[in-house]
Amino acid sequence: MTRLFGSLVLLLAFAGSLLAQGSPAWTEPFPPFRVIGNVYYVGSRGLASYLITTSGGDILINSSLESSVPLVRESVEKLGFHFNDVKVLLISHAHWDHCAGSALVKQLTGANYMVMDADVPEIEAGGQGNFRYGDTPGTFYKPTKVDRVLHDGDEVKLGDTMLVAHLTPGHTKGCTTWTMKVTEDGKTYDVVIVGSPNVNPGYTLVNNAAYPQIADDYERMFRVLKSLPCDIFLGAHGGYFGLEEKYPLWKEHGVEAFVDPDGYKKYIAEREQAFRSELSKQKLAAK
Numbered sequence: 002m003t004r005l006f007g008s009l010v011l012l013l014a015f016a017g018s019l020l021a022q023g024s025p026a027w028t029e030p031f032p033p034f035r036v037i038g039n040v041y042y043v044g045s046r047g048l049a050s051y052l053i054t055t056s057g058g059d060i061l062i063n064s065s066l067e068s069s070v071p072l073v074r075e076s077v078e079k080l081g082f083h084f085n086d087v088k089v090l091l092i093s094h095a096h097w098d099h100c101a102g103s104a105l106v107k108q109l110t111g112a113n114y115m116v117m118d119a120d121v122p123e124i125e126a127g128g129q130g131n132f133r134y135g136d137t138p139g140t141f142y143k144p145t146k147v148d149r150v151l152h153d154g155d156e157v158k159l160g161d162t163m164l165v166a167h168l169t170p171g172h173t174k175g176c177t178t179w180t181m182k183v184t185e186d187g188k189t190y191d192v193v194i195v196g197s198p199n200v201n202p203g204y205t206l207v208n209n210a211a212y213p214q215i216a217d218d219y220e221r222m223f224r225v226l227k228s229l230p231c232d233i234f235l236g237a238h239g240g241y242f243g244l245e246e247k248y249p250l251w252k253e254h255g256v257e258a259f260v261d262p263d264g265y266k267k268y269i270a271e272r273e274q275a276f277r278s279e280l281s282k283q284k285l286a287a288k
């Protein structure tokens with residue numbers, strides 16, 4: 002019994018360190034490119050970051066890992082822009098793989114860090130207090146001061162560009178989906194950058210004392226995502242929207258490669274199904 006317990010502890014410790022390291026794709030460079038209009042992909046193969054250039058400076062979405070920051074900076078410069086022009090820093094949600102580099106980005110650029118209200122306490126505590134990873138030190142990061150607290154529906158305006166912050170909670174309490182309108186060749190497109198619709202391994206959806214309303218929040222998130230008009234489907238990880246499959250098409254056909262309203266609807270429906278089956282499983286086990 003003791004030996005079994007010992008191996009279990011070891012296994013959990015291993016899982017914890019694996020989790021903190023994440024997938025090898027997280028740190029693998031990816032060619033930066035212009036997705037559409039003033040929206041550029043500047044992330045790695047596994048962690049999506051976006052640069053949105055405006056007449057008043059630039060917006061960066063997702064600082065990613067601390068070690069991602071030099072990669073993101075290189076991508077920005079390869080595109081011919083200056084990292085110093087980043088005036089506003091946004092994130093998809095308060096998990097280390099999207100926000101651990103924020104302190105460094107702020108230090109390097111002086112950008113204003115804007116975060117959805119319910120994610121702010123964790124960001125300012127460096128990941129401590131997270132309902133799932135609060136006891137996993139490998140997921141902690143430098144506590145980072147938030148300069149503007151966002152609320153559902155808030156607009157982030159810079160120069161000639163405006164993004165809307167949609168609260169899409171569940172994956173984190175303040176998980177945020179960003180939308181904006183982009184014009185290209187006289188056509189206007191709705192861009193959606195999905196925060197995360199995923200139920201991670203170890204998430205408790207029933208009787209979760211640390212997040213009692215978690216299941217209701219997931220329901221709300223799916224309602225919101227289904228209500229958003231979407232032409233250009235993007236998200237916090239390239240895997241959500243098929244970055245690696247679409248990028249070769251982009252090389253041939255340009256922006257049309259990322260116009261994918263049906264792919265968006267299919268992805269959300271599939272993720273909702275996954276949430277529902279996990280919820281029924283947990284409800285059954287709780288009886």
Ligand SMILES: [Zn+2]
Nearest residue numbers: 094096172197
């Ligand atoms: Zn996450």
